[in-house]
Amino acid sequence: MSTEQQIAEAVLSGIGGAGNITSFSHCATRLRFELVDASKVDADALDRTDGVLGVVPQGGDRYQVVIGGAVAGVYAAMQSLPGMSAGAVMTDAEVKAQARSKARGKFAWLDAFFEYLSDSFRPILGVLLGASLIIAFAAMLDALGIVDFRAADKSASWVFVDALWRAVFYFLPIMVAYNAAKKLDVDPWLGGTIMAALMTPEFMSLSNKERFPELTCTTNELLNTESCTAHIFGLPLQLNDYGGNVFVPLIMVAVLALVYKGLKMAIPTNLQMVFVPFIAMGIMIPATAFLIGPLGVWLGNGLGIGMAWMNSHAPFVFALIIPMVYPFLVPLGLHWPLNALMLVNIQTLGYDFIQGPMGAWNFACFGATAGVLFLSMRDKDVQMRQTATGALAAGLLGGISEPSLYGIHLRFKRIYPLMLIGCFAGGLTIAILGLASGGVTTSAFAFTSLLTIPVFDPMWIYAIAIAVAFFTAFTLVALFDYRTAEQKAEALASAGGASAAATAAAPIEEDEAPVANAEPTTAVFAPVGGQVLSLADSGDKVFASGALGEGVAIVPNSGRIVSPVAGVLRTVAKTGHAFGIKTDDGVEVLVHVGIDTVSMDGEGFEVLVEKKQRVEVGDALVNVDLAKVASAGYATTTLMTVTNSKTMSAVTPIVDTVVNAGDPVIDIVR
DSSP, rough: OOOOHHHHHHHHHHHOOOOOOEEEOOSSSSSEEEOOGGGOHHHHHHSSSTTTEEEEEOOOTTEEOOOOOOOOHHHHHHHTTTTSSSSSSHHHHHHHHHHHTOOTTTHHHHOOOOOOOHHHHGGGHHHHHHHHHHHHHHHHHHTTTTTTTTOOOOOHHHHHHHHHHHHHTTHHHHHHHHHHHHHTTTTEEEEEHHHTTTHHHHHHTTOTTOOOOEEEEEETTTEEEEEEEEEEEEEEEEOOOTTOHHHHHHHHHHHHHHHHHHHHSSSGGHHHHHHHHHHHHHHHHIIIIIHHHHHHHHHHHHHHHHHHHHHHHHHHHHHHHHHHHHHHHHTTTTTTHHHHHHHHHHHHHHHHHHHHHHHHHHHHHHHHHHHHHHHHHHHHHHHHHHOOOOOOHHHHOOOHHHHHHHIITTTTTTTHHHHHHHHHHHHHHHHHHHHTTSHHHHSOOOOOSSGGGEEESSHHHHHHHHHHHHHHHHHHHHHSSOOHHHHHHHHHHHHHHOOOHHHHHOOOOGGOOOOOTTTOOOOEOOOSOOOEGGGGGGSSSSHHTEEEEEEEEEEEESEEOOOOSSEEEEEEETTEEEEEEEESSSEEEEEEEESSSGGTTTTTEEEEOOOOOOEETTTTEEEEEEHHHHHHTTOOOEEEEEETGGGGEEEEOOOSSEEESEEEEEEEHH
């Protein structure tokens, strides 16, 4: 067998080279190409390539190359080939984003908006999670009384610990600007530089009253914060601390994209390297300092003032509103002004009224993440399990929602409606139980985690409310899933055992080597009775292409599917739709029940066997509710192929006939 590198090189050559590729992605078993010119594809050369199971033209300039279980490795190897890493192709995520961007419908803008948010934060998930776990550790020590994590006079050692996590959150605007610019096809270093200009010591020194006595400063009575205005070249400049603010860079980059692309159109190519960033910085740094930055801060402060008014005049409604709006405030960075308001409340009133209802949102968020963790463990989705485990630990121990939001929730929009129900349930609990006590309050600025439950009063109301929020969101996500049918099918296929093609291409294990002197297999029998068709008439393009071997399609007259050969089950899809069997003399047979039935997630399929179990001809594999499959909109056609047909002298399907289960339908000559 060729190495993944050799396969990648052969595929790139056969597909017409890197210059013929406009986009490039992969699913669980196939490389997917958008080509400049599909006529340049050498299909015969690809078919002859060791490691390629077949090629499938998709119409127009779209092409698929079937690899099987090694597709991820071949995909990675192709990305490293000359011409493929210089931006000529797109990643899988970029291809999907491009496809969604072409969608027509009233909610296309919402998809683009959520993608912009998600892609602006997803690359920094690791450092966000690292910082969050540091906070969780410090918060735990604070809860145990070992150190006062929030004290103003902490020792130098604990001030240093603060620097470990604050570096991420303080400089978050620069990181977000970098990622957002990259998302909008703008030089990411330009986006980061513009945001960094407003966080330099020079910009911060403009607020120094001793150095600049001409400053004009006013105090916000409600927030108890001071805002100063300097005069730059005669123009008023509102001075703000932008540390931790993400709303400003998101707006700034959206404007920068228009300026940047306009400059690239207006400036000759040979001058763009110097003059595009020069002019863009000259325009956008002042625009951000004078207009965009103050606008973002003004919006945030206005929101904080509105929340305070609502709590005073409608406390019941306030307890419901806070957990319902927080899921939308946190991704935009609009929750930071509320954090300032919490501190002001504690300083002026001696208690804060926002953190209690906010806890309902946080624990609904964590409950949704726990639901994702449950499903990822069930589906053996290793990558999502790792993401959800870290995010849940950061949430329950540190009260940090960002890893859950940016790592999971903003990627899967089905989560938000389910999570919002949990938010509402928790908020309603506080609203009802807290009527007599005036709600849930706290005298400390606390991360809403398991460790800080004792700081809330009444503690029992808060504990019940966050438990309701958590388990409501968890139950809904666990029951209704966080993925679309397509996303779920891809995840199951990646985990193994859910894709027919993955089954067909699974490597032969050492303990499955052909048995010496085994009786030679000369026929494959029908796994079910019915009308036998050729694969070309099956309705599945991949099977029809022969990429998964020679075989037959049967329109079944029964839902009882039996083994077509005697051998060992190499693969049993947990969804019950696909079975891979290897005979004693090395013939590999795939039985696939229905077309695209993986999307049914096992509903209507009663699996009767297990992986590595030995079966004889006629042994039952699965009972299928054909009526349920048909009512779900899927074809019941059962496909069967000899997946290693190329190693046989001849594999001859017997088609255009009606058979009973156990009748021969494929002749084999070794």
